[in-house]
Amino acid sequence: MSLNTRSWTDPETGALFVVTGASGTGKTTLVQAALTAIPGITFSVSATTRPIRDGEQDGVDYHFLDRETFMSKVDAGEFLEWAEVYGNCYGTLRAPVEAARAAGRSILLDIDTQGAAQVRASGVEHLSVFILPPSMDALRARLSARGTDDDQVIARRMREAHLQLSECGHFNHLVVNDDLASAHHQFQAVLVAELTRSSRHPALIKRFTD
Amino acid sequence: MSLNTRSWTDPETGALFVVTGASGTGKTTLVQAALTAIPGITFSVSATTRPIRDGEQDGVDYHFLDRETFMSKVDAGEFLEWAEVYGNCYGTLRAPVEAARAAGRSILLDIDTQGAAQVRASGVEHLSVFILPPSMDALRARLSARGTDDDQVIARRMREAHLQLSECGHFNHLVVNDDLASAHHQFQAVLVAELTRSSRHPALIKRFTD
Numbered sequence: 121m122s123l124n125t126r127s128w129t130d131p132e133t134g135a136l137f138v139v140t141g142a143s144g145t146g147k148t149t150l151v152q153a154a155l156t157a158i159p160g161i162t163f164s165v166s167a168t169t170r171p172i173r174d175g176e177q178d179g180v181d182y183h184f185l186d187r188e189t190f191m192s193k194v195d196a197g198e199f200l201e202w203a204e205v206y207g208n209c210y211g212t213l214r215a216p217v218e219a220a221r222a223a224g225r226s227i228l229l230d231i232d233t234q235g236a237a238q239v240r241a242s243g244v245e246h247l248s249v250f251i252l253p254p255s256m257d258a259l260r261a262r263l264s265a266r267g268t269d270d271d272q273v274i275a276r277r278m279r280e281a282h283l284q285l286s287e288c289g290h291f292n293h294l295v296v297n298d299d300l301a302s303a304h305h306q307f308q309a310v311l312v313a314e315l316t317r318s319s320r321h322p323a324l325i326k327r328f329t330d
Numbered sequence: 331m332s333l334n335t336r337s338w339t340d341p342e343t344g345a346l347f348v349v350t351g352a353s354g355t356g357k358t359t360l361v362q363a364a365l366t367a368i369p370g371i372t373f374s375v376s377a378t379t380r381p382i383r384d385g386e387q388d389g390v391d392y393h394f395l396d397r398e399t400f401m402s403k404v405d406a407g408e409f410l411e412w413a414e415v416y417g418n419c420y421g422t423l424r425a426p427v428e429a430a431r432a433a434g435r436s437i438l439l440d441i442d443t444q445g446a447a448q449v450r451a452s453g454v455e456h457l458s459v460f461i462l463p464p465s466m467d468a469l470r471a472r473l474s475a476r477g478t479d480d481d482q483v484i485a486r487r488m489r490e491a492h493l494q495l496s497e498c499g500h501f502n503h504l505v506v507n508d509d510l511a512s513a514h515h516q517f518q519a520v521l522v523a524e525l526t527r528s529s530r531h532p533a534l535i536k537r538f539t540d
Contacts (some may be wrong), residue, residue: 217479250528255537285538293526294534306526312522316516318460324504327465328495 130160131320134226136217136244137161137311138291141251142281144262146297150251151230152305158311161226164217167193170208183213188213201231201238211215214244226315245269249307250291254298257283259299338359340370341530344436345366346427346454347371347521348501349444351461352491356507360461360517361440368521371436374427377403380418393423411441413450424454425475436525443497457524459517462502464508 141147155161167183169190177182185193188269190209194202202211212235217227229239239246255258259281263274293310297303318325351357360413377393379400388394395403400419404412410420422445428439439449449456463469469491473484498504503520507513528535 171417225353242436252534252538282538288538289535291528293523294528294531296534297527306522309519309522310526311521312516313503316505318499318501318504321504324506325499328462328492328498 130224131226131315131317132224132323133320134160134221134224135311135314135315135317135320136221136239136246137226137227137228138236138239138246138248139230139251140248140284140291141297142253142259142284143277144281145251146300146303147230147251149201149300149312150273150295150297150303151228153304154308154311155228157308158315160224160315161228161311162190162220164212164220164227164229166204166210167213168208168210170210183216184194197242199238200242200244201229201235203232203235210277212239214242226311228311233284233290236291237287247293247310248291249293249295249310250288251303251307252285252288252294252296253281254296256285258298339524340434341527342434342533343530344370344431344434345521345524345527345530346431346456347436347438347448347524348446348449348456348458349438349440349461350458350494350497350501351507352494353467353487354469354491355461355463356513357440357509359510360505360507360513361438363514364518364521365438367518368525370434370525371438371521372382372430374422374430374439376420377409377412377423378418379424380420380421393426393478409448409451410452410454411439411445413442413445416502422449424452427454436521438521440444443494443500446501447497457503457520458501459503459505460498461513461517462495462498462504462506463491464506466495468508475496 139147139151151189165183167185169185170188172178172184176182187209193199193213198214199211200214200217202209202230220227224326236248253262260278263277295303295306295310349357375389375393377395377400380396381396382388382394386392397419403409403423408424409421410424410427412419422439430437446458459484463472470488473487505513505516505520
């Protein structure tokens, strides 16, 4: 599906999208296609305590922070969400997200249910989408079909998936990845619709009400 | 754009869409295409006091009511919106809309700003969309281009359009009909997105949280 979002679809105030889904639900595929198709939506640049690698740029790939700085920002409430993974901290700073939105750009966060719960708790205005498999059986079939993992790994992934999926009712929109074309369509519809929200277009309204 | 809205897009509780736009903004074209493309959304059957015509069926084309019955339903708050046009009353009864929604079907009301204001005042849950021209000048150009109307008629239509347009800020979503393909896309995105709202899918949520 090709999108042609013209001038007035570009909002004055961008949206913050939170997208979550269990492993094996095709979330990454859906997100990548949407970011390609819809202008004006990008990933946020995360902050992290892990060391910078060759070829990475501070402020482009990540905001690289030492642990002390990172934790002081956590304490100051400067993160919309953060988590520690294998000894390194990763998170989304509130300020660059707000700056992007104020400039009319929209931000998409691809995070798990714990991160999404933190964003909800932060009180920041956002729209959340959960990508669902058609059923737990369908998810098990997909994880098994990869063929590279033993039963124990699949069982662990299923437990993790169930933990994630049990939170889906807290999300604004649900997209079931049954038929991939439909899932693409529905997911992109949620994003595009949010960009047409009247609260994002005060100058457009002013044009017709003055 | 072809839509393939599968099983789980069909909500358990349907949506009520209110669509408004000034004459000359292409609203009818957009609405007709959307109803063809998206399964499960239909016009409501209006009630009217005008006499039934040959070939019309009560309950299919309209709910035909005598004026006394119509007005008693107005007094009883049974209408979501109604208006008198050239001596006949037309309106949308609350009960058939709620019955359709409870059965998972969505209803689209193509009404003016006064009707939309009544729906807002009724407190019924709904999503409203205003179809906008790119500008007042563009609207004037479109109305003039029809070529069949004299300046006085065009001037009157512009005044009416301005009255309608001045209310656009009260609507949830704004779709600018600048490029027609984009307008189709954005309008249908608003409708499809609303059908994926998690509150419409309690059984789907239950499937993953039990």
